[in-house]
Amino acid sequence: LEIADYEPASDTGHLRFYPKGAFIRGLLEDLAGQLAQEIGATRIETPVLYKADEPDIREQAAKFAQKDYKIRLPNRTLLMRFAGDFGLFKIMKNTTMSYRQLPVRIYELSPSYRLEQSGECVGLKRLRAFTMPDIHCFCKDLKQGMEEYEQLFTMYTKTVEAMGIEYVVAFRVVEEFYRENKKFVAKLLKRVKKPALIELLPERKHYWVMKHEFQTIDAVGGNGQLSTVQLDLEDSERYGITYVDESGGRQ
Amino acid sequence: LEIADYEPASDTGHLRFYPKGAFIRGLLEDLAGQLAQEIGATRIETPVLYKADEPDIREQAAKFAQKDYKIRLPNRTLLMRFAGDFGLFKIMKNTTMSYRQLPVRIYELSPSYRLEQSGECVGLKRLRAFTMPDIHCFCKDLKQGMEEYEQLFTMYTKTVEAMGIEYVVAFRVVEEFYRENKKFVAKLLKRVKKPALIELLPERKHYWVMKHEFQTIDAVGGNGQLSTVQLDLEDSERYGITYVDESGGRQ
Numbered sequence: 453l454e455i456a457d458y459e460p461a462s463d464t465g466h467l468r469f470y471p472k473g474a475f476i477r478g479l480l481e482d483l484a485g486q487l488a489q490e491i492g493a494t495r496i497e498t499p500v501l502y503k504a505d506e507p508d509i510r511e512q513a514a515k516f517a518q519k520d521y522k523i524r525l526p527n528r529t530l531l532m533r534f535a536g537d538f539g540l541f542k543i544m545k546n547t548t549m550s551y552r553q554l555p556v557r558i559y560e561l562s563p564s565y566r567l568e569q570s571g572e573c574v575g576l577k578r579l580r581a582f583t584m585p586d587i588h589c590f591c592k593d594l595k596q597g598m599e600e601y602e603q604l605f606t607m608y609t610k611t612v613e614a615m616g617i618e619y620v621v622a623f624r625v626v627e628e629f630y631r632e633n634k635k636f637v638a639k640l641l642k643r644v645k646k647p648a649l650i651e652l653l654p655e656r657k658h659y660w661v662m663k664h665e666f667q668t669i670d671a672v673g674g675n676g677q678l679s680t681v682q683l684d685l686e687d688s689e690r691y692g693i694t695y696v697d698e699s700g701g702r703q
Numbered sequence: 704l705e706i707a708d709y710e711p712a713s714d715t716g717h718l719r720f721y722p723k724g725a726f727i728r729g730l731l732e733d734l735a736g737q738l739a740q741e742i743g744a745t746r747i748e749t750p751v752l753y754k755a756d757e758p759d760i761r762e763q764a765a766k767f768a769q770k771d772y773k774i775r776l777p778n779r780t781l782l783m784r785f786a787g788d789f790g791l792f793k794i795m796k797n798t799t800m801s802y803r804q805l806p807v808r809i810y811e812l813s814p815s816y817r818l819e820q821s822g823e824c825v826g827l828k829r830l831r832a833f834t835m836p837d838i839h840c841f842c843k844d845l846k847q848g849m850e851e852y853e854q855l856f857t858m859y860t861k862t863v864e865a866m867g868i869e870y871v872v873a874f875r876v877v878e879e880f881y882r883e884n885k886k887f888v889a890k891l892l893k894r895v896k897k898p899a900l901i902e903l904l905p906e907r908k909h910y911w912v913m914k915h916e917f918q919t920i921d922a923v924g925g926n927g928q929l930s931t932v933q934l935d936l937e938d939s940e941r942y943g944i945t946y947v948d949e950s951g952g953r954q
Contacts, residue, residue: 459750461757461793466750474746495725499710499717506712521774542712
């Protein structure tokens with residue numbers, strides 16, 4: 453097929469793309485860009501390396517436990533990003549936004565690096581180096597956040613349907629949020645008419661109150677997850693991202 | 704202008720691109736892809752990380768003296784590529800080519816990392832993280848190599864002229880090659896009608912016998928180099944890249 457192989461001169465789980473593979477990958481990147489543009493997301497590009505001692509990065513890296521590629525230099529330690537958030541949140545922290553501009557949607561096609569155990573690397577599916585199209589929607593309040601969630605849910609549904617992939621939906625929802633927003637979840641599920649698993653979490657342990665992904669079975673009988681969407685409440689505070697509200701205050 | 708800035712949470716010389724910057728960068732990447740396509744180059748994509756103890760990589764890294772970002776893991780040391788060649792040559796080594804297919808032109812848009820001294824980093828011009836569009840033309844013999852050189856010279860001339868940049872041409876040529884191919888150099892220079900410096904090297908110290916770049920003066924009076932082309936004789940042997948010739952032998 454000559455699409456892609458592990459590069460023997462690189463680490464396990466790092467792919468080299470032959471012409472056909474580079475072509476397919478280019479088309480997928482274009483598609484990701486088009487989807488982002490469809491919902492009005494603006495593209496940015498941020499670095500791959502970050503200082504490991506930045507407070508927010510250190511906190512995230514700690515949760516990630518040894519899965520990062522680290523570069524130790526005489527007076528600083530850098531890590532290769534394992535997700536696209538760092539640079540994006542840093543930019544948003546420096547951005548002045550008014551409530552009138554929200555929601556602000558930012559998109560990055562983020563090369564990411566994760567030092568997975570070598571036995572965990574699987575074909576094209578789980579790698580140590582991969583590119584993650586990442587959209588973040590910054591919202592005024594929970595209501596706007598839920599509108600954005602619905603828009604993303606709908607867009608990804610159309611995309612997966614267009615690929616002709618069989619899937620079910622797996623939600624994870626904080627119980628209190630679920631009790632208050634049962635109708636919202638039901639509305640989403642009516643759009644897809646697919647079986648769904650709704651896992652309820654007794655309390656909020658993560659930065660999100662609700663997330664979902666599409667679960668699929670791949671050609672060799674393995675499990676696959678597609679297009680995760682998360683409704684986050686904590687990150688804006690953790691990363692110091694604020695907007696100017698109607699009365700001129702910061703939120 | 705909000706185009707790009709150093710990311711303070713990254714290492715010096717790593718840029719973050721704001722929406723306008725990411726847009727401009729995207730257009731430049733498209734242009735590089737179009738130019739590559741114009742001469743029939745095929746795109747590949749290769750990893751960023753390589754094993755530091757691979758013989759050819761070790762040899763190149765030694766010349767590069769401490770300028771690489773290294774990741775030391777318990778049983779291996781990886782380095783971030785400082786140029787696009789490693790992965791590309793590894794693919795070509797595994798490729799079976801016949802003389803009838805030559806020249807084969809391969810293109811990569813290569814993110815590259817160089818641990819320059821922090822005082823050496825300059826604006827958008829000299830960075831520790833940058834992307835290099837890299838075209839390699841694999842040729843049957845020196846004659847074909849010179850034809851390719853001329854084609855690239857002409858293409859880049861048109862590109863620089865279209866940008867309206869004032870430039871002169873700086874050649875570095877091995878003296879023996881120059882004596883034998885004076886007419887070839889003169890022919891190239893007739894195309895541009897620009898002043899040129901031709902530096903003669905008494906013997907071949909590098910892998911190329913001839914190279915040039917366009918020299919410019921930038922807006923702040925600094926020196927800039929554009930579109931380097933090199934005529935290489937050694938790399939195919941060093942990297943074990945061969946083709947099948949008319950009589951079925953390997954060259």
